[in-house]
Amino acid sequence: MSDGARSLDSIPYDIFYNIASGLECQDFIHLSRVNRSINTLMRSELIAKKSVEYHMSHTKEGQLALRKKIGYREAIGRLYDIKEAFATAQPYSVTVLSYGKAFLYNQGFLCYIHANEIRVLDVHSAKDVEQVLNIRTVLRRVFPDLIPEEEDSVQLSLLHYSDGIVAFLCEICDRGESWLIAVDMTEDRKSGRVRVCKQLQSTRRLFVRHNQAYLYYGTHSALGIHGYHEWSIQCVNLKDRQDITQRPVVLDGFAGSEIGQTVCFDIYKDHLYAVTNQVNFEEEEVDWTSYYVWACIPPSKDPKSVKLNRIWRRQHREGPINDTWTDISLRKDEATERLLILECRREWKDGRSENVRSYYTQPLLSPEEISQNGHKLNISEKQEQSRSAESASSVSSALSESRPPSMRFLPDEPLTMTLDSSSKPNYEPPKERLGRYVHAEYSMEEATILRRDFILAKTKCRTYNPSASAFLDLVNDPKQDSGHSIPRDRLRIRTVSRKRRCPIDEDGDEGEKGMLFKPKLGAEGRPIEWSEERFVSRGIKLWPPDNAPEELSELLCPSKRTGRVYAIADERSLVYSVDTPGMEEQAIILISFDPKIQFAGLKRLSSTTVIQAAEVKGPIDIERPRAGEDSRKRKATFLDQDAADSESPRHPTPSFRTEPAMHLGVKRGYWFR
Template sequence: MANVATSLSIEEIFDLSLSCRHFQYLITEDSFAKHIIRAKAQFSLEAQQAEIDGFYARALRRLVKRRRAIAEARPYVVAMVGLADSHMLSNGKLCYIHEDVHEDMGQRWLRILDLHNPSGLETVINIPKLTAEAIPSFENCQGYSFNVIHNAEGITSCVCSFSLPEPEDWLLILDTEKHELVGAILLESTIRLFVRNSRSYLYYGTHSEYGADGFRKWVLRFFDLTKRHLSRRKVHLSNLVGYEIGSTVCFEIVDGYLYGLSNQTAFELEEIDWTSYYYCFRFRLEDPDPKKTQIMKKRDSWRRQHAEGPTDDRWGFLKLEKDERTGQVRIIESRKEWLTGQCGNRRSYYATNVVFKDEDEGTADEQQDDNTENNLPDDPLTMLLDSNSNPNYLRPLSHPPRKTHSGDEGTQFDLSKTYLRSYYYSSETFLDLVDDPTPLAPYTQRLRIRAGKMMAARFMKLQETSASSSVQGHREKEKAEEVRNLITMWPGEPENGSSDPTLERLSRFMNPVGHQGNVLAADDERSMVYATGGTANTLKVLVWLSFDPATKLTGKSSGGLLKSPATPVVGCANGYARSPKHDGSGGVVIQGGSPGVADNHPLQVWASNESLSGNEFILAKGARVWARTEKAMYTHLPGQYV
């Protein structure tokens, strides 16, 4: 069985265990699951947790169910977790700012909730007291703004801005686990400010300094969290083009390196150009020496040929992530393209491995490809080049099928109604959060998840009808082979157009009455959080959807278990429509079955009728007056929002 398992994916091993009761040990015995996890998903969140607690079989089941819940758009938990003016989701931590009118009129609080391990408690920070301690001149200001920038490894970075009357911007660095102020830095600029940190080092950057060519460039500063010292040296990224983080540029810290990425290569538009490639670099966190910075070679960072067709950059996103199996850092990019030879447009998702080579490595062809001037195409446009031209040309490469996911053809939803666009490489699934009102209420918000699972060729053939020698049968086969996506919408539609109490209750939960519009959404490996509503006199409601089967909201009363509804998608382009059965029973369903049962997927909906008064808080040892740990807001969120 060990030899068989080596040639199977972790999902196929899970399915094999369900085929016979004698194979149940594949996903229930820690000794066997340990080898599977380490060989096939060593760098996943579940594997990291298993290395700590030793429950490898549980991690295996949790991993497979999490991936499939994303691919099938079936969350395990839907919960309202707070009310907020603003929020940010970063590395499994939900940071949101709330004005508490019950205790101190106008008092503002920063609350930090761990969504990956919800314990019923959250860190609460008194913003005025924090800023008064961190910034001596803060007490003299009349008004201020406070925003969370980043959270990772127990370190939270915030920006406080005010005028005295000269404007000042301060970066506050907090250790939220120890309730300590690590540093307060007076910023020279906040233009496109970003922060990335490990447990020992923190980098912040702005798109603020002009180069000799007159274009604004990125500049980084380095802060040692252990020594609590800000380096005077600046790191200038003179060759990094682009300014929109998440769209044209990306910064991440992975395994002791700071990575920078851009999908642009020129500050000015080149009239004659052939090739687009990524610009990607990295350097050690403890040694940001430009001479030791590694840069990807052009041949390894090829992106696309301009001749493939135009793109709509409004729909695109760019990110760096770590492969759950190999630990390889990978570029994930989404592009909406009008590909040559095809009618209409399509959103596609591309994966490119980040590879760094020494100067003496690589073949002669690769070294020649990095020299554009000696490798121009046989094209009449080359006759128009002059000394001011800076064209890019690499010999065209093909997009590997395994790393290319062709999404939807045409426009399914408007950009203004698509609040989240993401891609999960391990699940081979793109996922959107869209507003899809019913025909009977076209102006009433109805948020739904739209997922598209890439289908393997061998599975698509199983969807075909029996082979036929007729021309019609041949055409049906060709049409089936073109299908690439299994589209799922969640929540689904009621059967036969009748009302369904289950779906109606779930819709009210996801679209609270009086708190609709102004949707802002974010996601991570396991969950999605969106804020809806919010006007001059009301706060936004934060709704959390978790794809992690192990999620349990400690200290929260359950509103019941609902079967996860889903219905066919009619007329979906370039994809099969998933149509699981829905019994339409509504009401509460008892959760049961063993951990290995794949079809048992109830949905937990959390609600409470408690009031916001009577918060109990716990002061940590050595805590400051501005920080405390108290019961999470979701444990006493009023039921009036359901």
């Protein structure tokens, strides 16, 4: 060390405080492990409090710390453990939560159907009790004229669970009727549990999104003047059970019909956000730019307030897309609670032979920002603004004058001469993407050297955890056994994660060796925030490893042949079920990356081979992706007549009760560390 240099732990405390209090949880923990002196300084609750308030105030652990339920230093440690476990495929436990015909998993609560009852379990808190709703009792109260023969034809489909309320579709097949029912499952509510009971005219691609105040439901059933179906959406006030929308809100010009692949919906600050990655109902033969089209629907009686907006998505020249792998959803940023579009695209970038899966995130405006900035422009207004802004830099005046008005600002190239007045091309110059908003599964160099892929049919669940910067796949990877000609199916977790690279260009990849990476400059010559960040892959991890105990493999995959797998993941766990032939109800399995989710009765699996995930270090043959069945489709179930016969007419089953959780009787699971 030179004479004037000083170590970090010797600088004044106020300077160290300003540095340390601005760190995210990973950097906070890593800094605390540098040496003993810094570790002592980092134990300060004051420093930890500032870090939580700045970066983690919207996380579950951050909220607990702000409410004085746990310490700030403890909150940071918990978050770090969860993110590391997720990123490195090192779960803390696996357990069978229950057996059911269908389930939902949201906000850390498992909602499932078992024996004509809807049951709700708080998974994140590892509760020993469940709230139970008897479906037949509720239906008899909602439909007093329902006769026993009609009860046998009732079919239920779980639609959405949030804030203690479950929404489900009730189809009375003998009557040809479909009803949307929402029931309050909170324990302290004594009466009036049915919050919504609406007869539906159509169930075509029905979706429901709700919180504790409002419920939005929509169908892809409105017919536009162009001859294509459009989304028709309505809103109900859950507090007074009154319709807010006097007539359905039709998203005119909002293309896309496949929820989760081309469109997505979610509630954010009582508003329903709708996003699609499709611009037009019909593809243009010659086109340049793709957009996200989105709408923010307020809980208002005036449907005219809904406008369509669009954001640049990609240029078509970036390469073809394998649409069977496309996935789109809405998430909340843990640090800012801003709503984000999260989309997975598998692309042949720049037309290369290797296709790479990447996740892209795009922030959206909040309802307050929309109102303050007057950002309610429809598609045509947006298009004219973007075209006018770029006209001078993209087209020569002579060529512009010879084109129709709708194509005045297209790029000056021979391809534009093939267009006519009926063409509706989209063009906007390419935009710079920040590294934090793009995560490619492989770099172009890795895609040809080190790769381990599974075809779509063997990828039973695919998702992304922005908090841990990790791909998470649940894959079928049968173990090759020389003693059997046909190996048993085996479910494994596959993760691909990344971390921030050292901000110093140690190898001189982008400039002078030993200097900081330089930020990119914006249009006005100013540095773009976060553009100096660089990332490095942490590799591919598979869990459990090949030498894992057989009992663990059988618990993870109850059936010798995996049929349909229905799976849902959040930031700290994965819940799934596997359809088993001959079984009406399937095991619902939890893989937990949270050390605080501790269910009773779990056995400790002492084998050290299970603790470490297998790391892929060499290339193997790559199976090309192909279309497969979407495991996100909700499952439906008919009411069980045997369970109905067991009910006594003199002592009818109460509609709601609290009783011991099913996992207490199952007691199947393992604790790894």
